[in-house]
Amino acid sequence: MTASKLRTGIIGMGYIGESHIDAVRRIGLCRLAAVADTNAPLARVKADLYGVDRCYNSVDEMLTDPDIDVIHNCTPNNLHTEINRRIIAAGKHLFSEKPLAKTYAEAAELVEFAKNSGVVCGVNFNYRMNPMVQEMRSRIARGDIGSVRIISGSYQQDWLLYDTDYNWRLEPDIAGISCCVADIGSHWMDAVQHITDSRITEVMADLVTFIPYRKKPKNQRETFAGSLTADYETVKVENEDYGAVLFKTDSGASGVFHVSEVSAGHGCYFGIEVNGSKASLRWNQEENDRLWMGFRDDDNRCIIRNPHTMAPEARRHTSLAMGHPEGWNDAFRGNIAAFYTCIAEGENKGDFATLEQAAYIVRLTEAIVESSRTRSWISV
Numbered sequence: 001m002t003a004s005k006l007r008t009g010i011i012g013m014g015y016i017g018e019s020h021i022d023a024v025r026r027i028g029l030c031r032l033a034a035v036a037d038t039n040a041p042l043a044r045v046k047a048d049l050y051g052v053d054r055c056y057n058s059v060d061e062m063l064t065d066p067d068i069d070v071i072h073n074c075t076p077n078n079l080h081t082e083i084n085r086r087i088i089a090a091g092k093h094l095f096s097e098k099p100l101a102k103t104y105a106e107a108a109e110l111v112e113f114a115k116n117s118g119v120v121c122g123v124n125f126n127y128r129m130n131p132m133v134q135e136m137r138s139r140i141a142r143g144d145i146g147s148v149r150i151i152s153g154s155y156q157q158d159w160l161l162y163d164t165d166y167n168w169r170l171e172p173d174i175a176g177i178s179c180c181v182a183d184i185g186s187h188w189m190d191a192v193q194h195i196t197d198s199r200i201t202e203v204m205a206d207l208v209t210f211i212p213y214r215k216k217p218k219n220q221r222e223t224f225a226g227s228l229t230a231d232y233e234t235v236k237v238e239n240e241d242y243g244a245v246l247f248k249t250d251s252g253a254s255g256v257f258h259v260s261e262v263s264a265g266h267g268c269y270f271g272i273e274v275n276g277s278k279a280s281l282r283w284n285q286e287e288n289d290r291l292w293m294g295f296r297d298d299d300n301r302c303i304i305r306n307p308h309t310m311a312p313e314a315r316r317h318t319s320l321a322m323g324h325p326e327g328w329n330d331a332f333r334g335n336i337a338a339f340y341t342c343i344a345e346g347e348n349k350g351d352f353a354t355l356e357q358a359a360y361i362v363r364l365t366e367a368i369v370e371s372s373r374t375r376s377w378i379s380v
Contacts (some may be wrong), residue, residue, distance in 0.1 A: 006093075006343060009034040009054075009062045011083065012074030013046045016097055020124075021050055021070045023333040029340040032071065036062045059083055063090045070343070078174045079181070081106040084121075088114050088344060094121045095339055098186055100358035102176040104366050107359035114355055122339040122348075123358035125190040127270060129335035129351065131305055131318035131326060132291045136274070136281050137195045138311030145276030145293075148196050151247075151255035152273050155184040156266035164232075166216045170239050171321050177369050179239035181207065184270075185259040185368070186361045190353060192272060198251040200364055202379050207240040207372040210262050245368055268328065289325045317351070 008030045010020050017037075024032050034054035037043035047055035056062045062071060063086060071091040073083050081101040087094045094114075100123055101107040114121050127133065140148065159165060160179075169175040169183050176182055193199055217234040244258040263269070271284040280294040289305040306322040307315055317334045320326055338351035348354065363380055371378040 004017060006030040006069045006340060007033040007067055008070045008072065008145055009036065009056075009065065010072040010074060011036045011059060011062060012058040012076075012097075013037040013042050013071075014074065017072075017074035018046065019189055019329070019332055020095075020336070021052075022048070022329060023336045024072070026049070026333050027337050027340055029337070029344055029352075033214075034062055034065060034068060037093045052253075059086065068092060070095065070340075076174050077102055077176055079237065080278070081110060081148065083101070084110055085113060088117045088119055088121065088206065089301045091117070091119060091344055093119045094354055096121070096123050096358075097177065098123050098125060098190075099182055099362050099365070100355060101362060104359065104363040107355075107362045111355045111359050119284060120339070120343045120348075121355045122342070123353045123355065124332075124335060125187060125194075125353040125358070125361075126335040127187050127285060127313040127333045128194040128353070129192045129289055129317055129338065130283075130285060131281055131310065131314055132288060132303075133191060133195060133272075133331075134314035134317050135291060135303070135305070135310050136272075136283055137197070138313050140196060140274065140276070142311075144279065145274065145281055146278030147184050148198070148249075148251060148253045148274055148276050150275040151192055151196065151249070151253055151257075152275075153188065153192075153257050153271045154269065155188045155257075155271075155309065156263040156269040157184065158264050158266050160211070160261040161264055163211050163214050166214050166232075170237050170241075172213065172238050175239060176365075177197075177239070178365050179205075180241055180259050180261050181205075181243045181368050182365050183246075184242060185245070185257070186365060188257055188259060188270065188272070189364055190357070191270075191358075192255070192257075194353075195272065196251065196274065197248065198249040198253065199360070200247045200255075200370070200380065201250045202248040202377055203364065203368050203375045204246040205243060205368040205371040206245075207236055207243040207338075209240050210242055212237055240372075243368065243372070245371075285328065285331075288327055288331070 019136040036056035040057045073096040169179045184288040213248045242260045273282040367378040
């Protein structure tokens, strides 16, 4: 272990925090030095499991540790603004889970606060770092499909299918005003804006809460933890578990997507199709290594990830030879690796999401919720 390696601390030892642990342990630029969680027994279990030297029971302990260079914030949404601000104020590089904040007002304030801080800040919109998503972006940028006309797709899961499924993302006090759109729709919107190098500027939405009452366990459980325990209470649900959105972009394209966490059989069905004036491109994260390209006057084709033929911008985000599939955890690692490369080299090459980009996603989420409430188009 060289002295030059950045020392990393991770706050929040839930499902996503463990994914961050796995990612940073695979990156040569850093060393996982500490973990923290207000649930002291959970933090200790994870520290022992992964051989982490330091285990803290509070944010304060990690913030005052002079040996920590970078902190990953993997806490619930309602803690993001305060903890992100404190990490920046402490002069440590910040890598935050999404959403950046519960509200756009909070997100905009955080963007302003970080401007002259001298630290590198990123937000974990990891789907943009799939190699074939990067290839899609490169092909669109060089004009392979002509001008972008139509963008469509979905992100479907089933982990809230039953009324015995429960998570804090359903609670406005913790998650904010949205569950499904903020949780997975945010990923879809970020990936689409990244791929097309455009912004969604108008939305018309229909949000639905299909299960208005759920059985909430009295003891905390991790996301995707499984079935209900016997000890629960029935609670009214405010946030949506499904949403459909029509939208327009600043480049003149029109689009539609839907997101669901109540679609049986779908664990992580994330798909995007972009129709241009000359051709179409389609990608789904459950078939990460493949990109479909469609034509009117030529044979359609399936493009298999091949480091030797990919665009240079996409090639730097792939690490395995053709025929060795790269999956969700590889894109997750690639996103975090891009962040650490930026710290080391001083430049974000347009790879990972910035605070400004993440704040705009929060703004879009608020516009979608307002559109559904007012039954009207909302300009952003």
